Amino acid sequence: KQEVTQIPAALSVPEGENLVLNCSFTDSAIYNLQWFRQDPGKGLTSLLLIQSSQREQTSGRLNASLDKSSGRSTLYIAASQPGDSATYLCAVRPNGSARQLTFGSGTQLTVLP
Amino acid sequence: GAGVSQSPRYKVTKRGQDVALRCDPISGHVSLYWYRQALGQGPEFLTYFNYEAQQDKSGLPNDRFSAERPEGSISTLTIQRTEQRDSAMYRCASSSLYTEAFFGQGTRLTVV
Numbered sequence: 102k103q104e105v106t107q108i109p110a111a112l113s114v115p116e117g118e119n120l121v122l123n124c125s126f127t128d129s130a131i132y133n134l135q136w137f138r139q140d141p142g143k144g145l146t147s148l149l150l151i152q153s154s155q156r157e158q159t160s161g162r163l164n165a166s167l168d169k170s171s172g173r174s175t176l177y178i179a180a181s182q183p184g185d186s187a188t189y190l191c192a193v194r195p196n197g198s199a200r201q202l203t204f205g206s207g208t209q210l211t212v213l214p
Numbered sequence: 215g216a217g218v219s220q221s222p223r224y225k226v227t228k229r230g231q232d233v234a235l236r237c238d239p240i241s242g243h244v245s246l247y248w249y250r251q252a253l254g255q256g257p258e259f260l261t262y263f264n265y266e267a268q269q270d271k272s273g274l275p276n277d278r279f280s281a282e283r284p285e286g287s288i289s290t291l292t293i294q295r296t297e298q299r300d301s302a303m304y305r306c307a308s309s310s311l312y313t314e315a316f317f318g319q320g321t322r323l324t325v326v
Contacts, residue, residue, distance in 0.1 A: 105256070135314060144218070145257075145305070145317040190256050201247060201270065202315065204256030 103128045105193060107205035114181055115213050122176040122208045124191035129169050132194045136165050136176050139188040139207065148189075149176070153196075181212045216240075218318035220306050226324045227296055235291045235321045239308030246289050247315060248281055251303040263289060264311075296325045 104127045114120050124134070133152045137145040149158045149165040151174070157166040164177040174191055188209045192202040219238040227233050239246050245264050249257035259273040265286040274280070278296075283289040293300055301324050307315040 133314075137317075142319075144319040145307075147314050147316065150314045192256070199270065200245060200309075201259040201262055201273070202249075202257075203259070204249075206254065206256050 103193060103195060103203045105191060105203050105205035107189075107191060107208050109208060110206065111209040111211075113211040113213060116181060116183060118181050118212075119177070119179050120181055120210070122178070122189050122191075122210070124174040124176070124205055126172045126174075126193050126203075128195070129172050130196045131169060132196050134165075134167055134174050135192050135194070135202065136163075136174075137190040137192065139190055145190065178210075181210075183212045183214045185212050186210055218306055218308050218316055220304075220318040220321050222321060223319065224322045224324075226326060229296060229298060229325055231296055232292065232294045233296055233323065235293075235304050235306075235323070237289045237291070237306030237308075237318060239287065239289070239306070240316060242310070243308035243316075244286075244311050245309045245315075246283055247307040247309075248289070248291050249305040249307065251305055251320070253302075257305050260291070293323075296323075298325045301325045 106125045108123045135150045136148045151167045162179040167174045188207040190207045192204040221236045247262040248260040251257040261271040263283040278294045281291045303320045305320045307317045309315040
């Protein structure tokens with residue numbers, strides 16, 4: 102059974118810092134990995150999707166990397182802003198016909214002004 | 215529609231009552247998923263559909279939970295004889311066959 106772990110569970114940084122969020126998964130037979138942002142009272146917003154054949158994806162100040170063989174992904178946020186404060190979730194989709202995502206528990210990020 | 219729509223946004227029900235949660239996916243999306251999220255945890259898979267066919271219901275916790283998508287569009291998740299442990303955020307997502315899933319805002323269910 103796939104297990105996804107996110108470290109740290111919570112992180113507080115001053116505005117302007119660069120930071121890295123970590124995600125690990127136990128079964129490397131994945132189809133893709135996705136990073137989401139969750140804001141209180143709102144839905145999950147997809148940030149980046151990395152296919153299993155890719156090593157990284159970038160969107161603005163966000164960069165996500167994937168090392169499938171070691172079961173790890175990182176989300177790098179450059180020049181953090183208070184508006185980045187949210188919970189960040191990673192999720193993996195398995196190979197094959199199963200299409201459901203397995204999520205980690207998330208990292209709660211607070212960026213202090 | 216423009217996004218995945220879930221209703222109601224909030225539902226408070228008494229223990230033992232049945233509840234029905236609705237999900238209206240993005241127009242044209244083939245796949246529809248239901249997840250349940252406890253406080254401080256990530257969403258956990260419940261079930262999913264391709265068109266009107268339920269492909270996997272292995273995540274439904276017991277037989278009080280059921281879901282349907284009779285016309286391959288709107289889906290309903292029904293919980294019978296609710297219990298306090300059913301209190302959670304219920305999330306719906308939809309996708310086309312080969313793209314990422316888009317999530318709705320969720321339904322917060324509280325069983326008192």
